Amino acid sequence: MDREAWVMRAVEALRFATFKDIQRYLDEEGEPFSKKELEDTLKALVAKGLLEEKEGTYRLARKKGSAEALKKLFGD
Incomplete structure (x- = not known):
């Protein structure tokens, strides 16, 4: 997964998250940023x-x- 996918995964799992929460989640998943x-x-x-x-x-x-x-599909 790329960086954006990892961050999206963290926010999906945490629902409402601060910077520190996201950082902690990524560290625990083995993807330190x-x-x-x-x-x-x-x-x-x-x-x-x-x-x-x-x-x-x-x-x-x-x-x-x-x-x-x-x-989005059909324009204006």
Whole structure:
């Protein structure tokens, strides 16, 4: 798995997680990340809309709904 997949797996397992929670989870799974790697990966996942961050807590992004899915498929 790549870095993003590992971080997504950690957040899925933890549901609501701080940076330290995610780091601890990855260490326990045998995938230690440097602080910079983890920060960059979290920022990238938030920018892609896969994660949400609020006050230092990360969670999976909410689903946009069927209207958004149809718009993606068929355009405007």
